[in-house]
Amino acid sequence: QYRHGMILNLGWPSSSQLAQRDLRYVALSDYDSFSDDIDGEGSGFDLARKRIQVAGSAGMCLVESSPKRAITTTDWVQDGPHQAPPVDGGILPLYDRGDRRRWQWQCIDGCGAWFEAPPLPAYDDHQDIAEAAASAHVACPSCGQIYRPIDKDRLNQSARGVWVPEGCSRDIDGNLIGRPRSSKIASFWMFGCAAAFQSWPSLVTNHLQAQREFESTGDERALKTTRNVDQGVPHQPAAMKRARNASFLSARLEHWERYHIPPGVRFLVAMVDNQADRWEVRVWGYGIGRERWLIDGYAIREIDGVKVRPASYQEHWSELTKRVVLSTYKIDQARELRVWRTVVDLGGHAEDKETQTTRQAYDWWRSIAKDGLGHRVRLAKGRDNVQVAVRETFPDSRKRANRKAKSVGDVPVLELGSTILKDSAHADLLRESPGPGYIHLPSWAPAEYLDELVSETRGPKRWEIPHGKRNETWDALYYSDAVCLFYGADKIDWDTPPPWASSDWSVNPEVITPEQRRDLKQSAAIQRRKSTWQ
Numbered sequence: 001q002y003r004h005g006m007i008l009n010l011g012w013p014s015s016s017q018l019a020q021r022d023l024r025y026v027a028l029s030d031y032d033s034f035s036d037d038i039d040g041e042g043s044g045f046d047l048a049r050k051r052i053q054v055a056g057s058a059g060m061c062l063v064e065s066s067p068k069r070a071i072t073t074t075d076w077v078q079d080g081p082h083q084a085p086p087v088d089g090g091i092l093p094l095y096d097r098g099d100r101r102r103w104q105w106q107c108i109d110g111c112g113a114w115f116e117a118p119p120l121p122a123y124d125d126h127q128d129i130a131e132a133a134a135s136a137h138v139a140c141p142s143c144g145q146i147y148r149p150i151d152k153d154r155l156n157q158s159a160r161g162v163w164v165p166e167g168c169s170r171d172i173d174g175n176l177i178g179r180p181r182s183s184k185i186a187s188f189w190m191f192g193c194a195a196a197f198q199s200w201p202s203l204v205t206n207h208l209q210a211q212r213e214f215e216s217t218g219d220e221r222a223l224k225t226t227r228n229v230d231q232g233v234p235h236q237p238a239a240m241k242r243a244r245n246a247s248f249l250s251a252r253l254e255h256w257e258r259y260h261i262p263p264g265v266r267f268l269v270a271m272v273d274n275q276a277d278r279w280e281v282r283v284w285g286y287g288i289g290r291e292r293w294l295i296d297g298y299a300i301r302e303i304d305g306v307k308v309r310p311a312s313y314q315e316h317w318s319e320l321t322k323r324v325v326l327s328t329y330k331i332d333q334a335r336e337l338r339v340w341r342t343v344v345d346l347g348g349h350a351e352d353k354e355t356q357t358t359r360q361a362y363d364w365w366r367s368i369a370k371d372g373l374g375h376r377v378r379l380a381k382g383r384d385n386v387q388v389a390v391r392e393t394f395p396d397s398r399k400r401a402n403r404k405a406k407s408v409g410d411v412p413v414l415e416l417g418s419t420i421l422k423d424s425a426h427a428d429l430l431r432e433s434p435g436p437g438y439i440h441l442p443s444w445a446p447a448e449y450l451d452e453l454v455s456e457t458r459g460p461k462r463w464e465i466p467h468g469k470r471n472e473t474w475d476a477l478y479y480s481d482a483v484c485l486f487y488g489a490d491k492i493d494w495d496t497p498p499p500w501a502s503s504d505w506s507v508n509p510e511v512i513t514p515e516q517r518r519d520l521k522q523s524a525a526i527q528r529r530k531s532t533w534q
Contacts, residue, residue: 103187168180191234220427260330274357294442326520394409452470
């Protein structure tokens with residue numbers, strides 16, 4: 001409370017802060033981080049505007065934010081030149097309700113025309129990012145006059161604090177002409193080049209670093225951040241920019257013999273997808289720079305004449321050890337390559353969904369850990385809202401009420417950021433020539449595998465699968481990628497790779513002979529019989 005009677009309240013955006021009080025001014029900061037529906041009572045802006053209603057024309061609600069929400073569609077038509085693209089909530093829909101003002105500069109060293117300060121300056125194409133950043137400049141779209149970073153203050157001063165609403169323009173003397181858009185909301189949008197504390201070289205540096213990271217890894221988080229925070233514009237996920245269908249995949253199928261290792265593969269990852277009546281298995285081969293090959297795919301539907309029921313038969317899980325964990329693929333007649341790691345999808349999430357299948361999986365992992373194979377297998381769960389690609393957890397149902405699964409903090413479970421991993425995998429699917437990140441698909445692959453790779457579509461927040469579509473091969477791809485990331489396969493120095501990723505088969509510990517493979521599987525069969533007897 002101030003001496004002249006003003007009371008200032010600072011609070012979290014909750015219904016208690018925005019209800020049952022009359023205020024003259026309300027300011028909502030970083031609005032795109034707000035919930036779209038605060039405690040089930042509506043948006044922050046609509047609740048705040050209700051609080052100032054008693055003040056009449058003296059009341060004011062201020063909202064500010066960087067536009068952090070993703071663009072929702074590529075198919076939209078502007079109803080005005082200043083309209084923001086459609087996004088999933090946040091500040092831009094509020095901006096569109098208003099008179100839509102933009103910040104313009106005058107070409108003070110050239111033609112005198114007015115133009116909008118852009119989100120990102122132009123720059124010369126250099127391999128070296130520092131050289132590209134040093135060339136940052138803005139050109140007048142009317143006469144081509146070049147402005148450098150040293151000119152930014154003069155350009156901002158030329159605007160003299162006048163924002164140009166939609167429907168208006170400025171004459172050479174700076175006077176507004178035209179009829180502004182009618183609205184009771186004054187809305188303003190300034191792009192990155194005009195920001196006082198954001199230098200043009202830093203805009204270019206951040207953009208190029210993020211762009212190269214996306215091109216090399218498929219991870220566009222840094223690209224989204226620099227567009228939102230530095231450039232002041234919403235980000236459109238790359239996966240929304242190009243349609244996905246199986247035709248572009250079928251056109252590039254390659255021929256190599258099934259069950260054989262094609263040139264370029266260094267190690268193998270198997271993924272097991274749990275279904276109610278079967279296991280779907282896909283095996284991926286990985287090479288330099290995450291280049292990958294689909295090595296095998298099959299379903300396990302019956303074991304010894306009994307239909308597979310992952311939720312019911314613990315002895316069926318033992319079959320995964322022999323058929324998947326210990327499986328090998330031919331290098332030549334004398335050598336075979338073992339599966340390096342196996343990842344098993346549990347479905348749901350350890351903290352909010354523990355099924356009978358999950359319990360069976362926990363028991364199976366404990367049994368193979370006793371046999372010395374625990375390091376070769378990881379259980380995993382995908383989540384849309386995880387903000388990292390992969391992290392290790394140790395679920396413990398004893399800490400939560402109403403949980404009956406036998407998780408006691410002893411079984412490692414990888415938690416996957418599904419959206420991040422799928423964005424990266426999608427970018428790799430669109431790569432058109434072999435090399436780092438490229439996905440090789442064999443001619444023997446059934447058509448449904450290709451359909452599964454493109455079954456999901458990218459929404460503004462997450463990937464979505466239409467009802468009735470199957471996506472096992474797609475899940476297998478990003479789950480396998482997650483295992484590689486977890487074990488640091490993305491950071492391998494390929495000049496001196498670890499032995500398990502070596503192309504020198506004589507030193508690669510995953511290379512065995514057919515006789516060794518038979519001994520391994522015979523040992524697994526004995527263990528299975530013992531566990532069944534017990």
